[in-house]
Amino acid sequence: MNLESLNSSVILIVDDNPANLDVLSDFLDSAGFEVLVAQDGESALDKVYYAPPDLILLDIMMPGIDGFETCKRLKSDPKTIDIPVIFTSALADTVDKVKGLSIGAVDYITKPFQQEEVLARVRLHLKLHFLTQQLAQQNVLLEERVRERTAELNQALEDLQKAQVQLVQSEKMSSLGQLVAGVAHxxxxxxxxxxxxxxxxxxxxxxxxxxxxxxxxxxxxxxxxxxxxxxxxxxxxxxxxxxxxxxxxxxxxxxxxxxxxxxxxxxRIDEAELKPVEIHDGIDTTLMILHNRIKAKSSRPEIEIVKHYGNLPEVECYSGQLNQVFMNLLSNAIDALEDDRDSGRPGRIVVQTSCIGDNQIEISISDTGMGMEESVRSQIFNPFFTTKPIGKGTGMGLAISYSIVADKHNGSLECRSQPGQGTEFVMRIPIRQNVRTSNSPQVQTA
Incomplete structure (x- = not known):
């Protein structure tokens, strides 16, 4: 900011004395400022709202509303609150000066005043005013850049999480296939x-x-x-x-x-491609593998498994990956019942299957555990989100399950839960896949 830009500023002089107006306006005009004048508070407010100045020289003793009231109104309006006000008055008492500064004025010049003093103070407060405006603009730009950078980082984090989920999914299936093949031979x-x-x-x-x-x-x-x-x-x-x-x-x-x-x-190593399978076989096999966790233990009785199987046709799916979803959902249900063993509620897992329309089945897996709050339920499909202690849960199981159901099978996976009322996962997938998806699932989170 240079002196030339300061001198091109607009200054409003408010004074009921024509002689003071003439002297100040001529002096400031000769200094290069654009000068506006008003002889009372009401007309001054009208001029300010019509053409806001860069600074106001405001007399205190005026007919109608005085300078104090005029300043209060200016400072109470968001449109004019930032315009610097300098009081010019013959009132030299400290009380009057303190009052003027306390209601928002930036300075107080006592009459009779020296023209050079007025010019120096006007230039000082204009410079401070413009610097404040520049700082505010810089803050706005900085906040915008921070928001943009934060959005970029969040997107990068989301992309990284999706990539990690895909890697974990591929590694799990690869490791499982190698394990079974080696043991079988x-x-x-x-x-x-x-x-x-x-x-x-x-x-x-x-x-x-x-x-x-x-x-x-x-x-x-x-x-x-x-x-x-x-x-x-x-x-x-x-x-x-x-x-x-x-x-x-x-x-x-x-x-x-x-x-x-x-x-x-x-x-189903030999059935890695999309093909029709019996869904109930996959559920029963998963329950058999989990039998050791379901049976009675010293800390709790056996978990009751209730099956309500509908009459399902063979479903076209990636059976190995869909069985992994059953494993994740049933394991989570068992975890919920083990965490809730002291509540006195019966430990029960209910598995229901049914046909929905001509080309969709629904699989429901519910437990009688403690349930969860909405703040938890809304995040459970997010990668790396877990309520389990460190070392027990990775936060990947449900994210992978959601990806398998939604992206690989064009289906949906929904969680329904309320505190004290257990949790239900409802999976819906087509019986026939009209659109063949690629072998690498694209991960989404609910």
């Missing part, structure tokens, strides 16, 4: 190896635990490094859980053949 060798070595593993483990216990008895105060390692590895938990783990392996080895056969059916 080498079933006899692993089973023999496990059965032949579990007895020795139990014996060796117990020997190691006995030695460890002896060390703890003889050296009850280990060094800091050993103590930190014990805490990091949760030694007490390992000692308690390791025998249980080996026992579970013993039980699991006896069921390997049955589970592998079911897992082959669940993953």
């Amino acid at each position: 080498e079933i006899n060798n692993p089973v023999n190896f496990i059965f032949g070595n579990l007895v020795h593993a139990n014996e060796y483990t117990q020997n190691i635990l006995d030695i460890l216990q002896l060390y703890q008895d003889k050296y009850p105060d280990p060094g800091a490094e050993i103590q930190d390692t014990i805490e990091d590895f949760e030694l007490d938990f390992l000692v308690e859980d390791l025998p249980k783990l080996l026992q579970s392996m013993q039980v699991g080895a006896e069921r390997i053949r049955e589970i592998v056969l079911s897992l082959r059916k669940f993953s």
